[in-house]
Amino acid sequence: MTTAPERTAYPPPGMPPADVVRVRDLAVVVGDKPLLVDVDLTVRRGERVGLIGESGSGKSLTALAIMGLLPEELHPSGSVVVTGQGPAGGERVTSVLEAGEPGLAAMRGRDVAMVFQEPMTALNPTMRVGAQVAEIMTIHGTVADRGAAAARAVDLLDKVGLPDPADAARAYPHQLSGGQRQRVVVAMALANDPALLICDEPTTALDVTVQALVLDLIVRGVQARDAGLLFITHDLAVVASVCERVLVMYGGRVVEAGPVLDVFTRPRHRYTRGLIGASDLDLTRPDGGLYTIQGSVPAAGRFPAGCVFRNRCTHATTTCETVPEWDGPGPEDGFACWHPVVHRG
């Protein structure tokens, strides 16, 4: 019997790169129902961070809160600070929850860009795609004029691998396939060289064969710009191939965080363990069935008090009626579980 290997030190020693987004104690409520509770999240320049969890665990809501795009009836608290490039090459710091609409509009699409899930509906059906890409740049004045924007739009469409980019620029969205449309969306998101790219399940709606190409495009895009990437998905295999660090969300809370390899090979939170077990299709129960997490995600605001996972957890005890403390060196590495998985060698 050997001892468990040391966990990878995180963050790595030395001067860390600048934060592009720093979320602290983010909570979102609708009426008296909590949707997000104490979410801490940091993405630095050049870093690729995954955000995983089942549907309804608060992943997309976290992304919308960072963009300042929460629906009007939701009320956020805490702090969300985005640091991007200012117009004169300096830094522009936006406190998203406090900033007014003009400040947010200046930030969105410039400092932070977002790729949505459905390429079929993410483009305006009545505008040519070239004009839609060019528009992103003219809004923020990152190009000299409309002519330059149109030329750069064609260039961007070429870079995302659309055949005949000049023709594609003149096409309407319905003339392109789903994969092609998602390439256009990626081109739009990268057009202004954002400091942070948020991808909300960008490949879920695509064919498996196209998925890899679009993922590659996203990763190369952020690497070339030394941008941060916040990647939301429930596909663990995608996270493993794209991200360096991962946060696991459940019930509007971050329940575990850490480097991808550690979290996936040695999960500590019972929920993470269940999630990984459920996505491993080679792993079968003694009766031949696949492992699942029993029950389903409760509706927003109906999560149990204490540990949000306890009504579905096979290890839950009365201790779990109190909220588990965060156990770990920092918000980027740790877990919140009273009965964590103990790893032996």
Add this chain to the structure above:
Amino acid sequence: MSRLSRGAEALLPPRGRRSRLGVGATLIVGGGIVAVIAILAVISLVWTPFDVGEINAAERLATPSTRHWLGTDKFGRDVVSLLMVGSRTTLLVGLVSVGVAAVVGVPLGILSAMVPKWWGEVVMRANDLLLAFPALLLAIMLTAVHGQGVVTAMIAIGISTIPSFARVVRSGAIGVMKTEYVLAARAAGRRPVAIAARHVLPNVGSLVIVQASVSFAIAVLAEAALSYLGLGAPPGTPSWGRMLQEGQELLFVAPRLELYPGVAIALAVLGFNLLGDGLRDRFDPRLEDRR
């Protein structure tokens, strides 16, 4: 429908009139009727069989003949010429009143879909108030203040058509506001006015066109009613509604003087309604695709 695969869609029964012909029959018939009326109105600008301003006592109440195809009225004016010139009034009133309604109603509908929910409700309740106000009462009030005239009729009809535009556009715009491309536009830093103009308006355009066509039919009817009541076209301005009114006293002597303008009004209303239906059929599948 759009959720089904193409294979599954092919198994479903064909969808009504549109399925066989590329363009629906309603669209062709409706468009045809409207086109004929429009062409007659344009021709009447440069030529009519007889001058409608000329009173000819010798030919009063002439029956249809090769000289006067549909006969003459009590002043001896040629009915064909009157109908042709009258179509101008009909189309002008329709165009201006629908134009007024669209120019006010469309932005109102988009605005009410984009402002916070509470404000949208306020706008729509005000809209309901206007909807509950009869067009005729509005026309009588405006006539009392500004005097009888085509312009008064156009404005009265236009104002009373605003609510239907606002309501249709609001429902469409609420749908568009929920789409990912609007969310994406906001995520790209697009300001609300630009989102309204470049993303919402073009995507409710088909709704506006259909509504304009249907409203046009209603406006034709409203104009005829107002002119008949003496609230629309003044004496001397040929209008189908006026022709109905002038022929009324001779209903039992020369019923054709009621029949012809009546048929013209009915045809015009039918034409615009069919055109509206045909356009709706034409646009609907594309609307579904966008969801």
